[in-house]
Amino acid sequence: MKARTLMRRLAGGLAAVGLVFTAGCAGAGTLGATDQTVTIAMVSNSQMTDARELSSKFEEANPDIKLRFVTLSENQARAKITASTAMGGGEFDVVMISNYETPQWAENGWLVNLSDYTRKTPGYDENDFFPSLRESLSYDGDMYAVPFYGESSFLMYRKDLFEQAGITMPRTPTWQQVADAAAKLNGPDMVGICLRGKPGWGEVLAPLDTVINTFGGRWFDENWNAQLTSPEVQRAVQFYVDTVTKVGEPGAAASGFSECATQFGQGRTAMWYDATSAVSVLEDPESSTVVGKVGYAMAPMVEKPNPGWLYTWALGIPKSSDKKDSAWKFISWMTDKNYIRLVGEELGWARVPPGSRLSTYQIPEYKEASKAFGQATLDSIEGADPLKPTVQPVPYTGIQFLAIPEFQDLGTRVSQQISAAIAGQKTVAEALEQSQRYAEVVGRSYQEQS
Known part of the structure; x- marks a missing residue:
């Protein structure tokens, strides 16, 4: 797609969701900053909170650079980072983005080519990143963002509760098996499963899209005819909504990754289908009451095998930054092999950012800490195929998102419809009819x- 077309489409999407920045807003992010300050926009997930906690180590080693973090929830971060980068706001020197944005923004000339830096940084080893993640963050053979952590999706379940109930969880379960187990374990003090319901293309649509894919559904056919009211999509969405409303968490329409992590980590739900990176929370004694009690199974399927998603939170440098070299110093510190070891030694090996570097899985201490989930994580990431996400052919790539500029707006709008159905404000049929339009x-x- 030509850069002018991409700019026009993304600009339209920004306008559609009301992301209009004034000159005053664009400058607000740099208040209090000095010429040596690198401003980092990041999502408030646990791994990023750990990085912020350890950032004094970077400042000690680089006394000429000060770090300023702007930490936001996932939906807020996407909106602010997209608007700033698209409009050349310049208030961020480092942005946390994903494999959805990176290739598109690189094509449009909004990001710095990081391969120019990685190849000149001794010991950084770009080839140590998971190949699928490296490819998903590349444009014309070069990386424009580097992974902080990578993930697919899998099913997490309470081994002790399953044993008590006499239920066996297969390594590759079907969604019907999951629903049946959730119904048996659901009760006054324990819900059967936690599933995201919060609006946002990166919230409820992340798990739901994998369900749609494995049920045989798709967003568009080969000729870009919308398919959101097809029988396959309707069955998938009805199944998801029925499951979360009947045996899922209270307030599901407002539950995202963080809320489900709290529910499962505090022992209030028997299962959780979500990101493989959740292990950093669930296997940490400081944040979880279920350490050692969790089993890990592959993403549940119906028709399509290996339906788990492929995603990475990564770090990039906007072209508008005037501190590119200092920004790369910080990025290379936060995504280097040595940072992995620093987290393990300082905070605990269960809190290591997973799924980014192959060498992580060769560290003896991490191999021991990840016995329960390490192989399932590796198999899930390696089994995900964003080039063939569906049973039937499609004109797009991507598993839990469509790799087109319009998806940021389209996905947000559709997610709002799905959340409304989960909240009981409309039927699934009504939600999908509006989504189809x-x-x-x-x-x-x-x-x-064409």
Whole structure:
């Protein structure tokens, strides 16, 4: 896609969700900063909180550089980082983005080519990153963001509760087996399963899209005809909504990754289907009451095997930054092999950022700490195929997102419809009919180009 087309489409998406920045807002992020201050915009997940806690080590080693963190929830971070980078705001020197944004923004010239830096940084070893993640963060063969952690998705379940109930969880379960187990374990003091319901293309749609894919559904057919009211999609979404409303967590329509992590980590739910990176929370005694009680199974399936997603939170440098060299110093510190060991030694090996570097899984201490989940994580990441995400052919790539500029807006709108169905404000059929209309607008824009 040409850069002008990408700029126009993304700009339209920004306008559609109301991400309009004034000049005053753009400058607000640099208040109090000095010429030596690197400003980092990041998501408030546990691994990022650990990085902030350890950042004094970086400042001690680099006394000429000060760090300023802007930490936001996932939905807020996506909106602010997208708007700033697209408009060349310049208030961020390092941005936390994913494999959804990186190739598109690189094509549009908004990001610095980090391979130019990685190849000149002794011992950094770009080839140590998981190949699928490295490829997903590349454009024309070069990396424009580097992984902080990588993930797929899998099913987490309470081994002790399953044993008490006489239920066996297979390594590769079906969604029906999961639903049946959730129904048996659901009760006054324990819900059967936690599933995201919070609006956001990176919230409820992340797990739901994998369910749609494995049920045989798709967003568009090969000719960009919207398919969100197809029988396959309707069955998948109805199954998801029924499961979370009947045997899921209270307030599911407002529950995202963080809320489910708290529910499961505090022993209030028997299962949780979500990101493999959740192990950093669940296996940490400081944040979890279920350490050692959790079993890990592959992403549940129906028709399509290996339906788990492929995702990475990564670090990039906007072209608008005027501190690119200092920004790379920080990025290389936070994504280097030595940082992995620093987290393990300082905070505990269960809190190591998982799924980014192959060498992590060769560290003896981490191999011991990850016995329960290490192989399942590796198999899930390696089994995910964003080039073939569905049973039937599609004109897009990506598993839990569509790798098109419009998806940031389209996915957000559709997610709001799904959350409304989970909240009981409308039926699944009504939610999908409105979602279909949103998707048809996007589909037509591609049909007109062909």
